[in-house]
Amino acid sequence: MSSPESAPADPSTPSGPGGWRLEHTYAALPEDLHQSILPTPVEAPELVILNRPLAIALGLDPDALAENATDFLSGNVPPPGAAPLAQAYAGHQYGNFTNLGDGRAILLGEQIAPDGNRHDIQLKGPGRTRYSRGGDGRAALGPMLREYLISEAMQALGIPTTRSLAVVATGEAVHRQDGPLPGAVLTRTAASHIRVGTFQYVAATEDRTALLALTRYTLARHFPEKVGAANPALALLDGVVERQADLIARWMMVGFVHGVMNTDNMVLSGETIDYGPCAFMDTYDPATVFSSIDRRGRYAYANQPSIAGWNLARFAEAILPLIHEEQTDAINLATGSIHGFQPRYQDQWLAGMRGKLGLFGAEEDDLSLIHALLQWMADAGQDFTNTFAALSTADTHLSTDDAFTTWHTAWQARLTRQPQTLDESIALRAASNPAVIPRNHLVEHALAAATTDGDLQPFHALLEVISNPFAHGQVPELYRTPPPADGERYVTYCGT
Incomplete structure (x- = not known):
């Protein structure tokens, strides 16, 4: 079987009604990787919210899309050019391997945006597929609004x-x-939506031809600069390692806890996916866990870098036969690539944390300076976001206790040793530290109002604020205030 390539998209190709320009390169992969299936129609679809800026970026006419949303985006009528399918994949869920697949998701196709980029368009909750494993294939309004809200916050x-x-x-x-x-x-x-679990699924079938096809396809689609590499599988692994190191570092710098870092929730493009049990930390605590089913803290905040490395090792195992014919050589090459994750993550995280403190250049003691601040925050029960936001101003003396005073003195000395001005340092901090995150208690309030009372005003108000997270000095106090300290521990569920 020849390997389907993800050919460069041509944005000049005429679009269909409403701007739809769907292609289906994933459907050319081996049939075992997907199932052609139509969504199950629903009774009374009603548009709740449309992301107009995103629609425009995708080359879609937002007015036409809104007019046809109850057909095209409910699953009742496929949009022009759609060829719906559900994708197969496997995954380690909390360390246990199982076959999975799109149990309540259907891919309509790949929209070619005006800039030539290719974007999967997928419906979540459109009915059963052969991967539903007894589920109904449907989704509830609250979790879908939650994913909308948090994914837009991450984008901002x-x-x-x-x-x-x-x-x-x-x-x-x-x-x-x-x-x-x-x-x-x-x-x-x-x-x-190509996941580590997608490769695990193919590897479990021991179909080398399909594994090679998937590898070539993914390399061409997400790492075109690596096409033609002497060792395509190793080049793909290297690229995925780099993107995941960068992604996890970004999570850590804003206090984001994904909550369910199973291998089926690690996409090779390097994007964040699945917003079910995720949340943002309020009080800084490395052991923070939100997910109701993560009772042992496998996916706690501080564990996310090591879990990402574990997931990448599972990916390497899946493509090992393609890395080298001799297993020992394949393991050595893959191990070398995986070992590149930690130093790249550390470099990206350290660079980001320097930015959060307004530090230019690098000094040997910067890491100790950063860890001392984090230790004070943990010991003093400080809010993660608000602490760094406060350090983005000219008045940065947040506490009079000895630990903070000692740290503050060392930080000020470090600032004086760099040639950049105080104003330049403050500008760097302001650009690196959000003034606002989606506070968990406000998210829950907005979702409850929308689903119980049909009131979307709190949702839209919160969405507007978190869509401009670096607007220091402009965020109303309501959205910057943590929940009451005596409140119950926040718990999230796998609703999406």
């Missing part, structure tokens, strides 16, 4: 992410443990 923070184009209410109830909930379909966009 400059963190690579899948995005949400629209949410459509279905007019039908979905039945969960908590009882009936209003149903919805989310339209998600992504550079692709």
Whole structure:
């Protein structure tokens, strides 16, 4: 079987009605990797929210899209040029391997944007597929609005992410443990949905031809600069390692806790995907866990870099036969690539943390300076976001206790040793530290108002604020205030 290549997209190709310009290169991969299937129609679709700026960036007419959303984005009528399919993949879920697949997601196609970039257009909640494993294939409104909100916050923070184009209410109830909930379909966009688990699925079949096809396809789609490498599989591994190191460093710098870093939730494009149990830290604590099912803290905040390395090792195992014919040589080459993750992550994280403190250049003691601040924050129970936001101003003396005073003195001395001015340092800090994140208690309030009362005003107000997270001095106090210190521990669930 020849390997399908992800040919460069031609943005000048005429679009269909409303700007749809769908291609289907993933469908050319071996048939075992996907199932052609139409979404299951819903009773009374109603558009809840449309991401107009994203629609424009994709080359879609937002007015036409809004007019046809109850058809195209509910699953009732495929948009022009769609060829719907569900993708197969496997994954280590909390360390346990299982076959999975799109149990409640259907890919409509790959939209070619005006800039030539290729974007998967996927419906979440459009009905059952052969991968549903007894599920109903549907989604609830609350979790879909949650994914919309958090993914747009990540986009505004400059963190690579899948995005949400629209949410459509279905007019039908979905039945969960908590009882009936209003149903919805989310339209998600992504550079692709190719996961570590996609490769694990193919590797488990021991189909070398399919594995080679998937490798070549992924390399061409996401790492075109590496096409033609002497060792394509190793080149792909190197590229994925680099992007994941960069991504996890960005998570850590804003206090983001993904919550469910299973291998099926690591996409090779380097985007953040799956916003079910995720949340942002309030009080700084490296052991922070939000997910209701992560009882042992496998995916705690501080564990995210090591878990990413673990996931990358599983990816390397999947493509090992393609790295070298001799297993020992393949393992050595793959190990060398995986070992590149930690130093790249550390470099990216350290560079980002220097920016958060307004530090230019590098000094040997910078790492100790950063760790001393984090230790004080942990010991004093300080808010992660607000501490760094406060350090972005000219008045930075936040506490009179000895530990902070000692740290502050060392930090000020470090600032005086760099040639940049104080104003330049403050500008760097302001650009590196968000003034606002999606506070968990405000997210829950917005979702409850939308799903229980049909009131979307709190949702839109929160969305507007978090869409401009570096607007220092302009964020209302409501959105900067952490939850009450005596409140219950925040818990998230795998609702998306």
